[in-house]
Amino acid sequence: MVRVEDAVVARLVHGGNHFEVLVDPAAVQAIKDGKTLDLHDHLAQDQIYKDARKGDKISEEFLEKQFHTSDVYAIALEIIQKGEVQVTTEQRRTLAEAKRRQIVDYIARNAINPQTNAPHPPARISAAMEEVKFHVDPFRPAEAQVEELLQRLRPLMPIRLERVKMRVHVPGQYYPRIIGELRAAGKVLSEEWGTDGSFGCVLEIPGGLQQDLAERLRARTKGAAETGMVK
Numbered sequence: 001m002v003r004v005e006d007a008v009v010a011r012l013v014h015g016g017n018h019f020e021v022l023v024d025p026a027a028v029q030a031i032k033d034g035k036t037l038d039l040h041d042h043l044a045q046d047q048i049y050k051d052a053r054k055g056d057k058i059s060e061e062f063l064e065k066q067f068h069t070s071d072v073y074a075i076a077l078e079i080i081q082k083g084e085v086q087v088t089t090e091q092r093r094t095l096a097e098a099k100r101r102q103i104v105d106y107i108a109r110n111a112i113n114p115q116t117n118a119p120h121p122p123a124r125i126s127a128a129m130e131e132v133k134f135h136v137d138p139f140r141p142a143e144a145q146v147e148e149l150l151q152r153l154r155p156l157m158p159i160r161l162e163r164v165k166m167r168v169h170v171p172g173q174y175y176p177r178i179i180g181e182l183r184a185a186g187k188v189l190s191e192e193w194g195t196d197g198s199f200g201c202v203l204e205i206p207g208g209l210q211q212d213l214a215e216r217l218r219a220r221t222k223g224a225a226e227t228g229m230v231k
Helices: 025-032 060-067 072-082 089-110 122-131 142-153 172-185 207-220
Strands: 008-014 017-023 049-051 084-086 163-170 187-193 199-206 226-230
Touching: 008 025, 008 072, 017 025, 017 072, 025 072, 025 089, 060 072, 089 122, 089 142, 089 207, 122 142, 163 172, 163 207, 172 187, 172 199, 172 207, 199 207, 207 226
Parallel strands: none
Antiparallel strands: 008 017, 008 084, 017 049, 163 199, 163 226, 187 199
């Protein structure tokens, strides 16, 4: 359970009345990102308030009348999903920085330089964000902000989101070591076994993963993995 002093106030105006809950800011961010989260460990207090900072609680009877339930967690989830969040300057800075890292990581994994077909390093993406003065909204999903950012970045750098096809070939004894890695990285489009017992496949992955995946496969197979892009 989050401490009261570390919590933020999520507020919803419903039926002309104010409903507030004290909640972990990281949980708010996760829920705003569309993730499923059990709020039992993320509320500072298992209570719905009219004014959380004053401790002005709302009765179960009134909650039942307004929300057709008195379940604190169900009501808190609705407040967070539909309402507004009040955060301190420091809390907003921390949350914005975390969301910024999510955005940079997403672009680094999913985008390429179309001139070279190589991914852009995260440091380059981060520097370009600074250059275009992109404002990160800590409570909007990262993916929802990516396209807006890419439009701002394109005048500075060649970049586009792309999925690519990679061909992989390894000696058969390494199959158990790499198949989980392959399936986690993307969609396996085809598989084949050679007469010598070797394993080959073609998979579709985010463009920015190709170099990193190739290196991981070589590490898992002691350099025996062969990889290449499918045109």
